[in-house]
Structure formats: C-alpha cells, structure tokens
Amino acid sequence: MDDNAADPQFKKTLGTLDAYALGFGSMIGFGWVVLTGGWIDNAGTLGAVIAMVIGGLIMLLVGLVYAELTAAMPKAGGEHHYLMRGMGPRWAFVGSWGITGGYIAIVAFEAVALPRTIAYIVPEINQIPLWTIFDSQVYLVWALIGTVAAIIITIINVIGIKLAGIVQTFVVLFLLAVGAMLVFGATTNGSAANMEPFFTNPAGLATVLIVIPFLYVGFDVIPQTAEELKLSPRKIGRLIVVSVLIATAWYVIVILTTSSSMPGAELAASDLATADAMAALFNSPVMANVLLAGGIAGILTSWIALLIGGTRLLYAMGRSGMLPRWFGTLHPRFRTPVNAIVFVGAISAIAPFFGQGMLGWLVDSGSPSIVIAYLLVSVVFLVLRKREPRMDRPFRVGSARSGKAFGIAAIVTTAALLSLYIPGMPAAIAPQSYLLFGLWWALGLVFLLRIPSGIAPGEDTEHRLLARLASRRGERTARDAA
Numbered sequence: 001m002d003d004n005a006a007d008p009q010f011k012k013t014l015g016t017l018d019a020y021a022l023g024f025g026s027m028i029g030f031g032w033v034v035l036t037g038g039w040i041d042n043a044g045t046l047g048a049v050i051a052m053v054i055g056g057l058i059m060l061l062v063g064l065v066y067a068e069l070t071a072a073m074p075k076a077g078g079e080h081h082y083l084m085r086g087m088g089p090r091w092a093f094v095g096s097w098g099i100t101g102g103y104i105a106i107v108a109f110e111a112v113a114l115p116r117t118i119a120y121i122v123p124e125i126n127q128i129p130l131w132t133i134f135d136s137q138v139y140l141v142w143a144l145i146g147t148v149a150a151i152i153i154t155i156i157n158v159i160g161i162k163l164a165g166i167v168q169t170f171v172v173l174f175l176l177a178v179g180a181m182l183v184f185g186a187t188t189n190g191s192a193a194n195m196e197p198f199f200t201n202p203a204g205l206a207t208v209l210i211v212i213p214f215l216y217v218g219f220d221v222i223p224q225t226a227e228e229l230k231l232s233p234r235k236i237g238r239l240i241v242v243s244v245l246i247a248t249a250w251y252v253i254v255i256l257t258t259s260s261s262m263p264g265a266e267l268a269a270s271d272l273a274t275a276d277a278m279a280a281l282f283n284s285p286v287m288a289n290v291l292l293a294g295g296i297a298g299i300l301t302s303w304i305a306l307l308i309g310g311t312r313l314l315y316a317m318g319r320s321g322m323l324p325r326w327f328g329t330l331h332p333r334f335r336t337p338v339n340a341i342v343f344v345g346a347i348s349a350i351a352p353f354f355g356q357g358m359l360g361w362l363v364d365s366g367s368p369s370i371v372i373a374y375l376l377v378s379v380v381f382l383v384l385r386k387r388e389p390r391m392d393r394p395f396r397v398g399s400a401r402s403g404k405a406f407g408i409a410a411i412v413t414t415a416a417l418l419s420l421y422i423p424g425m426p427a428a429i430a431p432q433s434y435l436l437f438g439l440w441w442a443l444g445l446v447f448l449l450r451i452p453s454g455i456a457p458g459e460d461t462e463h464r465l466l467a468r469l470a471s472r473r474g475e476r477t478a479r480d481a482a
Contacts, residue, residue, distance in 0.1 A: 014229045018165035019236075021172040022225065023243030024250075025301030026218025026309070028175060029106065030113040031363075032254045033295035035211060037273025042204030045195040045259040049252055051205040055212035056248030058417060061410040062374045063219055063244040064397045065381040067237035070223040071395035072384075074233050077316025078223030079377050081462075084320070086380035086387065088457040089465045090448060093322050096313050097444040099373035102217055103310030104344055105366030105436075108351040109359060110303035115145040116356045117296055120272060121289050134357030134432075146352030153300075154345030157307055160334045161228050168304050171297045178294030179250065182257045182274075185281030190260030197264065210420050210429070213370040214363045215251065218302065219243045220373075221309035237395025257281075307344055314340035320462050321469040322451055364429035365436035368421040371414055378410035 014022065039048040069082045079099055083092035119125050119142060128140035156164050222229075222240050229236055254274060258267065261277035270276040272288075275295070279288035315337035318328025331338040351358075384391060385403060397403045421429055429437075452468045455461060 012228055012230045013160070013162035014165050014225065014231075016231060016235070018162075018169055019222065019229055019231060019239050020243065021169040021301075022165065022305050022308070023219055023222050023239055024246050025168050025172040025175070025298075026221045026305030027216050027243065027247040027302070028172075028250055028298045029110060029215075029218075029302030030117065030295050030299045031211065031215050032251060032298065033117070033272055033274045033292070034113075036254055036258045036277075037267040037270050039204075039208045039255060040259050040264055040273075041268035042200065042207045044197045044199040044204070045255065045264075046198040047200060047202075047204055048208055048255045048259075051208035052212075052248065052251045052255060054205075055209055055216070056244065056251070058212065058410075058413040059216040059219070059244050059248070060241070061406060061413055062378060063240050064406055065378050065410050066220060066223060067240040067395050068393055068397045068403075069377065069381060069384070070226055070240060071233040071237035072391055072393045074223075074226035074229075074236060075316075076224060076227045076312045077319075078220060078226070078313070079373055080313060080316040080320070082380050082384070083376060084457065084461045084465075085459055086383040086457055087376070088461060089320070089322070089451050089455050090453065091376060091380075092320075092461075093317065093444070093448050093451055095373045095376040096317050096322070097441075097447070098369040098376075099217075099220065100310050100313045100317075101440045101444075102213065102366035102370035102373070103306045103313070104347060105362045105369075106214065106217060106306050107303060107310065107344055107348045109362040109366075110299045110306075111146045111150050111348040111351040112354070112356055112359055112362075114149050114296065114299050114303075115142045115352055116359070117272075117292055117299065118145060120275070121292055130353070133355045134361075136355035136357035138353060138355040143352040147349045150345055150349035150351075153303055153307060154341060154349070157304070157311070157341045157345070158331065158334060158336055158338050160336060161225065161308065164304050164308060168301055171300050171304075175294050175297040175301065178291055178297070179253065181287075182278055182281070182291065183253060185278060185287070186257035186260045189281045189283070190257065192260065194261060194263055195256075195259045206420055206425075209417065210367065211363065212417065213367040213374070216244065216247060217366075217370050218305055218309070219247070221305045224309040224312035233394040303348075307341065307348075310344050311337050311340035314343065321466055322447060358432075361430060361432045361436055364421075364433035365440070368418065368429075368437055369440065371418045371421075375411065375414040375418060378407060378414055381410070382407040 043051055073081050075081045080092050080096040083095045125141045125145060126139045130138045130140055156167060219240050226236055258274050258277040261280040267273045275288040275291045278291035279285050314327045317323040318325055327340045329339050397406050455465055455468060
C-alpha cells in the first residue's frame with residue numbers, strides 16, 4: 001500500500017498563460033540590467049550576441065532533453081524523478097542537490113538585488129548604517145526592503161501557486177512593455193556607430209558564457225510544477241522549448257538595443273548600463289527609472305519562479321527520504337510544500353543583511369551546480385532511451401537515431417560549459433564563489449552518504465528506497481530497545 005496515498009496532493013491550477021509567464025519570467029531576472037554593459041565591453045556587440053546565441057543553443061539542447069523527460073514523467077521535482085528512474089537514488093540526489101543549490105543562490109541574489117535597484121531610484125533608502133561586509137556598507141532601511149519583500153513573496157507562495165501565478169503573469173506583462181519601449185527607443189534614436197567595436201577579445205565570449213546558467217535557469221522550473229499545470233504532457237514539453245527560445249530573443253534584443261544607445265566606453269563605465277542606455281535613447285533620466293522598474297519586475301518574476309522550483313525539489317527529496325521528512329510536507333489547505341517554502345524564504349530574508357558585495361559570488365557559486373544537474377539530465381536522457389525504448393514519450397525528441405544525437409550534443413555542450421568554471425581557466429570564478437560552492441556540496445555529501453547504496457534504478461526505485469530506509473529505522477529502533 002502506498003504510504004502517501006492519504007496525503008494531500010498538489011492542485012492543478014496553472015493554465016497556459018500562467019505557465020508561459022512562469023517559464024519566461026523565471027529566466028529574466030536582473031542580470032540583463034546589470035551585466036549587459038560588461039558583456040559588450042568584454043566581447044563587443046556582435047561577440048556578445050554570438051556568445052548569447054551559443055548559450056541559447058546549449059540551453060535549447062538541454063531544454064529539448066527536459067521536454068521529453070518532463071512529458072514522460074510529469075511529476076513535481078523534475079530531475080529528481082528522471083535520475084531516480086534512470087540512474088538510481090544517489091545520482092538523483094546529486095542532480096537534485098545541484099539544481100536546488102542554484103535556485104537558492106539566485107533567490108538570495110534577488111533578495112539583495114531588489115534593494116540595490118530601488119536605491120538607484122531612491123538613494124534615500126541608504127539610511128541607518130549597520131556594518132561593512134564584503135566591502136559593501138549595509139544600511140538598515142536598505143536591508144529591510146529586501147527582507148520584507150522576501151516575507152511577502154514567501155507568504156504568496158505558501159497561500160498557493162495560483163496566486164503566485166497571477167502575480168507572475170501581471171509582472172511579466174509589465175516587463176514585456178518595458179522591453180517594447182527599449183526597442184522603440186533604439187529604433188528611433190539608437191546609432192549603429194555606437195555598436196562598435198563589434199568584436200573585442202575572443203576570450204570575452206567565455207566571460208559571457210559562464211553566466212549562461214544563471215541567465216537561463218528557470219525553464220527547468222516547469223518540470224518542478226508539472227503536477228500543478230492544467231496542460232497535457234505534450235504541451236508541457238513544448239512549453240519548455242518555446243520558453244528557452246523567447247528568453248534567447250530577449251537577451252539578444254537587450255544587447256543590441258543597449259549597445260546602440262551610447263559609445264562602448266560609456267557603457268563600460270556605467271553601473272547599470274541598460275538603465276543608462278534607456279535614459280540616453282529617450283534623452284530623459286526618468287526613462288532610466290522606467291527601465292529599472294522593469295528590472296524590478298524581472299527580479300520578482302525570477303524570484304517567485306525559482307522559489308517555486310527550489311521548494312518543489314526540496315519537497316521531492318524530503319518525500320523520498322533523502323532529506324528530512326519535514327521538507328516533504330504539503331500544507332493541508334493550500335497544498336503547497338509549506339516547510340520547504342519557509343526554509344528557502346528564511347534564507348532570502350536574511351541575505352540582504354550580507355550586503356551587495358556578495359551578489360557576484362552568489363551568481364557564480366550556483367552556476368556550476370546548475371550545469372552539473374543539466375549534464376546529468378542529459379546523460380539520463382540517453383540511458384532511458386536505451387533502457388526503456390518503449391516508455392511513453394508524449395513529447396519525443398527526434399527519432400531513435402536523431403534523438404541519440406541530440407542527447408550526445410547536450411552532454412558535450414554542457415560538459416564544455418562546466419569546464420569554464422575550472423580554476424585556471426580564463427573565465428574561472430572568484431575564490432569566494434568556489435568557497436560557497438564547496439560549502440554547499442560538503443553539506444550535500446552529509447546527506448548523500450546517508451542514502452543506501454545498491455538500489456538499482458527503475459520505475460519503482462523510490463518505493464524501494466523508502467522501504468530500505470524504513471527497514472534501517474526499524475533495525476535501529478530494535479537495537480535501541482534491546
């Protein structure tokens with residue numbers, strides 16, 4: 001008998017528009033506001049575009065892999081279930097832990113990015129200095145803005161994914177309106193001469209590519225919410241692919257419009273290049289604030305979506321016994337993973353008190369973990385194609401032969417992307433980022449070693465894992481009683 005049969009189940013409340021807002025909005029955070037000037041300076045306008053297209057193609061390959069697996073196994077927790085079925089519990093934990101670390105790092109990033117962006121518009125929030133940490137001054141009012149926002153977003157997610165979906169949809173529509181204004185400004189007042197040089201240092205492409213996981217993470221939120229979508233499995237698969245394509249188009253448009261606004265040297269000197277580009281295109285400082293409002297919209301869309309994704313993975317790991325059972329609890333009324341939401345929400349509420357000096361470290365520390373998960377999912381795609389060729393796949397990537405080619409390409413490209421983070425590479429991340437990365441995986445090792453070995457992958461792997469864990473607990477209880 002299924003021990004979980006009497007437990008509350010997720011509600012299917014998200015429709016097509018909600019789903020697209022979730023997929024696209026999760027990938028458009030704040031990076032396009034603050035990082036675009038650096039991309040153009042490091043790689044040149046066309047160099048940055050080429051790097052973004054390459055990154056988009058890599059993510060498209062991974063997205064196709066996810067699309068097939070999600071349609072075949074539309075369960076909350078996504079990667080957790082694919083890897084459990086194809087590679088066994090320990091590999092399932094590695095992939096789930098990796099993507100969860102990326103989600104949590106970016107949720108914390110958004111909690112710090114929000115007050116930073118508001119301070120650009122309203123400098124008066126830099127009130128009541130507390131301390132200096134990581135070379136940045138932390139102000140009480142500044143930090144409380146991020147903390148209060150974290151509490152509100154956490155409450156919205158606890159109340160239900162439908163409310164979160166409604167908020168996400170309206171914020172995405174506003175974000176798209178700001179993007180349309182940026183395009184209008186570039187087509188009427190932009191200059192192709194400002195876009196030169198089109199290419200700079202070839203190594204600059206690598207500096208753009210290392211942020212690709214940070215920029216695109218979010219399409220994989222769709223698999224996490226598969227049990228809450230009112231869509232057929234095939235449509236869920238298609239949704240993943242389309243979301244990646246739309247996000248790629250967005251980033252390319254932002255690079256081109258920003259570079260057309262002013263000479264590259266001025267963009268490189270700007271703290272928030274895209275906002276200053278908007279002001280220059282409309283010859284009005286007010287328009288910089290309008291774009292920053294779009295940046296705030298991006299922060300909120302990414303924040304809401306990745307909080308959803310991370311908490312569904314924590315829930316899945318809690319349900320399977322990989323993490324404490326506390327994480328695998330659904331609220332009896334709202335049918336949301338309340339404990340997991342509160343846990344991640346608490347981390348985001350604390351993050352602003354560590355200041356904006358940690359922003360870059362958070363981005364870089366989470367990115368390698370995300371790529372590790374993408375690599376494993378690409379591997380399990382091929383494993384399941386070979387082991388279970390007759391599995392029902394409502395969204396199928398190519399034929400038997402071409403599908404294998406897609407899987408191999410996804411493995412090769414994600415492995416190449418992962419290599420960029422190796423110490424000593426031209427685009428290697430900062431020591432502080434390696435430290436955060438190492439601490440996350442050291443904690444993960446504690447839980448990984450608790451997972452019983454020798455459990456073969458398969459459709460019923462999770463049930464066998466739970467049975468083994470229950471037997472282990474029974475043996476321990478018997479020893480204690482004796």
